Amino acid sequence: MPVTIITGFLGSGKTTLLNQILQNKDKLKIAVLVNEFGDINIDEKLLISVDSDMIDLGNGCICCTINDGFVNTVYQVLEREEKVDYLVVETTGLADPLPIILTFLSTELKFLTRLDSIITVVDAAAFDAEHFDSDAALSQIRYGDLVLLNKIDLATKNKISELKAFIEDTKPGFRILESEYGQVPLPLILDIGLTQTDNYQTDISEFRRNKSAFNNHLETDGFNFVSFESDLPFQLEKLEHFLSEQLSSNVFRAKGILWFQESPSRHIFQLSGPRYDLQADDWTTQPKNELVFIGRNLDKSLIKQQLKDCLVDLVINKEFSLPNLPS
Numbered sequence: 430m431p432v433t434i435i436t437g438f439l440g441s442g443k444t445t446l447l448n449q450i451l452q453n454k455d456k457l458k459i460a461v462l463v464n465e466f467g468d469i470n471i472d473e474k475l476l477i478s479v480d481s482d483m484i485d486l487g488n489g490c491i492c493c494t495i496n497d498g499f500v501n502t503v504y505q506v507l508e509r510e511e512k513v514d515y516l517v518v519e520t521t522g523l524a525d526p527l528p529i530i531l532t533f534l535s536t537e538l539k540f541l542t543r544l545d546s547i548i549t550v551v552d553a554a555a556f557d558a559e560h561f562d563s564d565a566a567l568s569q570i571r572y573g574d575l576v577l578l579n580k581i582d583l584a585t586k587n588k589i590s591e592l593k594a595f596i597e598d599t600k601p602g603f604r605i606l607e608s609e610y611g612q613v614p615l616p617l618i619l620d621i622g623l624t625q626t627d628n629y630q631t632d633i634s635e636f637r638r639n640k641s642a643f644n645n646h647l648e649t650d651g652f653n654f655v656s657f658e659s660d661l662p663f664q665l666e667k668l669e670h671f672l673s674e675q676l677s678s679n680v681f682r683a684k685g686i687l688w689f690q691e692s693p694s695r696h697i698f699q700l701s702g703p704r705y706d707l708q709a710d711d712w713t714t715q716p717k718n719e720l721v722f723i724g725r726n727l728d729k730s731l732i733k734q735q736l737k738d739c740l741v742d743l744v745i746n747k748e749f750s751l752p753n754l755p756s
């Protein structure tokens with residue numbers, strides 16, 4: 430079974446690319462493994478055509494969380510009655526992809542899978558020479574086989590040229606594609622046979638000798654997260670005030686599913702760097718708020734309190750009642 434690993438920094442557009450792949454996969458049965466930083470898996474909820482049962486292949490897609498049992502999870506995919514044609518693995522934005530690459534190249538998986546390519550998604554507007562002060566961001570470029578320079582709609586021509594020069598310097602001859610919202614023809618990114626196992630021989634020997642040393646590569650570069658859940662809705666104005674006036678500049682990325690007192694819709698919240706947006710769709714479950722904030726040195730209790738303060742005030746809103754829920 431061919432395998433593609435999608436890596437790239439927080440908010441660069443990995444899940445967006447994955448959705449493009451799932452939308453355009455045609456008859457290909459693609460299994461998807463998503464790996465999230467934080468204890469609430471928002472990505473799973475944002476992936477199209479993912480059944481709430483994560484191991485249900487009914488719609489041609491599996492979504493699981495990678496954990497210690499990663500090899501076992503891949504086995505589960507391989508053992509499915511309905512044959513899977515292709516596996517795509519999305520790493521967290523803070524992961525060094527090397528341990529996952531080596532897992533495919535040096536465990537039993539090497540007899541059962543073929544690592545096709547590692548795609549590094551880069552935010553063309555946000556990526557800079559400091560690489561967000563993150564070793565993982567550099568590693569993602571170093572170990573990629575192909576860079577998808579995404580969000581070109583937000584980047585100037587100069588910025589794009591600078592980035593290309595930087596990437597070319599880091600890894601001469603690197604294949605670079607440009608994209609907006611991850612839109613790129615699938616034959617350019619799937620089954621392209623770019624991963625050269627020979628390049629990893631030293632790492633493979635080292636990995637076999639001492640796997641735990643490589644697990645340390647999955648350190649989080651000093652990033653931490655705050656998650657927040659609530660069965661009460663937010664007040665829109667208060668949350669907007671919090672996001673624009675109070676949110677710590679240490680927050681780098683946030684995402685979530687939001688419920689507002691003022692709206693019967695479910696809102697998908699995405700914050701990446703200085704931008705955030707809210708997109709409405711329909712609830713298919715009991716409404717609730719689920720959010721994750723990712724950044725450096727976050728004051729967890731302050732952020733949680735600030736979010737609590739944005740919730741509907743039941744004493745003032747006596748007339749507030751729960752919306753009609755889907756049965």
Ligand SMILES: Nc1nc2c(ncn2[C@@H]2O[C@H](COP(=O)(O)OP(=O)(O)OP(=O)(O)O)[C@@H](O)[C@H]2O)c(=O)[nH]1
Pocket residue numbers: 437438439440441442443444445446472521522523579580581582583608609610611682699700701706
């Ligand atoms: N303007 C613009 N926005 C984009 C583009 N691609 C993705 N986005 C937006 O960027 C935000 C982050 O995209 P995701 O696909 O969730 O990024 P990710 O890499 O999966 O993020 P993490 O899960 O944090 O690692 C979302 O709001 C996307 O809609 C693009 O090409 N242009």
